[in-house]
Amino acid sequence: MSIRDSFNSAAERYDGVRRVLIPCFDDFYGTAVDLLGEPDGRPLRILDLGAGTGLLAAAIRQRFPAAGLTLLDVAEDMLSVARQRFAGDGDVAFRVADYGAGDLGGPYDAVVSALSIHHLEHPAKRALFGRAFAALAPGGRFVNADQAQGPTPALDARYDATWVRQVHAGGVNEADFAAARRRQAFDRMAPLADQLRWLGEAGFVEVDCVYKSWSFVVYTGVRPA
Numbered sequence: 001m002s003i004r005d006s007f008n009s010a011a012e013r014y015d016g017v018r019r020v021l022i023p024c025f026d027d028f029y030g031t032a033v034d035l036l037g038e039p040d041g042r043p044l045r046i047l048d049l050g051a052g053t054g055l056l057a058a059a060i061r062q063r064f065p066a067a068g069l070t071l072l073d074v075a076e077d078m079l080s081v082a083r084q085r086f087a088g089d090g091d092v093a094f095r096v097a098d099y100g101a102g103d104l105g106g107p108y109d110a111v112v113s114a115l116s117i118h119h120l121e122h123p124a125k126r127a128l129f130g131r132a133f134a135a136l137a138p139g140g141r142f143v144n145a146d147q148a149q150g151p152t153p154a155l156d157a158r159y160d161a162t163w164v165r166q167v168h169a170g171g172v173n174e175a176d177f178a179a180a181r182r183r184q185a186f187d188r189m190a191p192l193a194d195q196l197r198w199l200g201e202a203g204f205v206e207v208d209c210v211y212k213s214w215s216f217v218v219y220t221g222v223r224p225a
Contacts, residue, residue: 015053015055018055020170021167022115023166024216028216029055030059031145031218032056035143035218036063036141039064042066043067045067045070045106045137046060046067046109046110046112047072047108048060048070048071048072049072049113049128049132050074050113051072051073052078052081052082053079054071054086056112056113057071057082057086061086068093069091070092070108071086071092071094072095072097074097074099082094100124100128104132104135106134107135107136107140108136108137111136112144113145114145115146117146118146118147118190119187119188121188122190122194125190125195129201132202133202133204136223137223138224139222141221141222141223142199142204142221142222142223143218143219144195145216146216146217147189148195148215148217150215151193159215163215189215196219199221200221202221204223205221205224206220207219
């Protein structure tokens with residue numbers, strides 16, 4: 001099964017188990033939105049890479065009701081859920097495409113992503129950071145709320161064991177846990193330090209990880225004005 005097929009098959013139940021499978025859900029998504037600042041009246045242009053069902057985009061829409069959002073994902077069934085979420089919102093566009101290749105368009109005031117880029121092979125991650133940089137307007141911000149590999153095998157195993165304990169304490173059922181484990185076969189997580197370095201090499205400044213809870217991280221960089 002391809003990653004596209006895997007996420008298409010999960011589309012109907014995806015949102016319902018997010019808070020269990022992401023123990024730090026509110027802080028994780030909330031930090032990503034906080035990095036975009038406060039509304040100042042400008043109609044921001046925001047691209048969401050691997051937007052899925054639109055969870056991150058929905059949180060952004062609450063903070064920035066005038067923003068123009070473009071949701072891009074390879075899994076059309078996931079985007080179908082997002083279309084229902086944003087039904088009647090004329091400032092949301094949808095693109096079924098693989099963001100791992102090709103021009104991202106732009107210019108955007110922000111390029112964001114949540115729990116998607118860790119599926120790319122490491123060279124593709126580095127290339128994507130460069131293409132995200134090119135898609136941003138001067139002064140634009142990149143925000144990635146994602147997962148990172150532990151810096152050592154022992155710590156990586158600790159990250160995973162902690163996640164297993166937390167999701168079971170949160171009441172995950174075995175079918176949803178098994179489905180999440182199957183999707184992890186597509187994970188290609190990289191250490192956080194490597195990802196921050198790749199952002200700097202792509203030209204970003206103000207590179208920082210502003211939130212971390214075990215494997216869950218939120219990091220950012222800015223295209224110089």
